Amino acid sequence: MDSKLESPVKEPQPLRNIVLVGFMGSGKSSIGRELNHSIGYQLIDTDHVIEEQAGKSIPKIFAQDGEDAFRDMETRLLEDLLLQQTSRRIISTGGGMVNKAENRSLLRKLGFVVWLKCSPEEIHQRTSKSNNRPLLQCADPMQTITKLLAVRSPQYEQTAHLEINTNDLNLGEISCGILESARYYFGTS
Ligand code: S3P
DSSP: OOGGGSOOOOOOOOOSOEEEEOSTTSSHHHHHHHHHHHHOOEEEEHHHHHHHHHTSOHHHHHHHTOHHHHHHHHHHHHHHHHHHTOOSEEEEOOTTGGGSHHHHHHHHHHSEEEEEEOOHHHHHHHHTTOOOOGGGOSSOHHHHHHHHHHHHHHHHHHHOSEEEEOTTOOHHHHHHHHHHHHHHHHHHO
């Protein structure tokens, strides 16, 4: 048979999930909950799943096993989610999920990826009251935020299908914007 007549190999379709990426304190959990209420998709928070699987909190994982071990757990979880091939989920990810190129590719295969952008000042304000983020338990969190944002912003940008600046919008406005774009994306992909 003439190979030109064979049907072309199709790229696998991205799954019908909404994946939230963004820096610590950018509102992924709150927006994940808002989307869950609006459309009923199951909410999966990768930090929570990892804590459940490890049987300990993220600060404990960082302290006892180290950051690299945590990053491996993140990759394994994305691989598992992809293997499950399930759709209609909202996947809210930890802020460092985009660090590895491998993860960036997995995230895009998992669905429509939304980067929740936020200013360093807003991030600082939102994260300063909690002590459950090991990377910000340091003498100068603002400096760490600025440095990490410089490294990660291009990674979020590269991964996301949509960027939303969350500084001046309320949860309803953000979730409406996401749903409108996701509908278009799923309708055309
Ligand atoms: C991290 C962000 C955290 C959590 C861990 C590491 C990061 O999640 O995964 O503390 O590297 O930015 P949130 O973005 O939900 O705070």
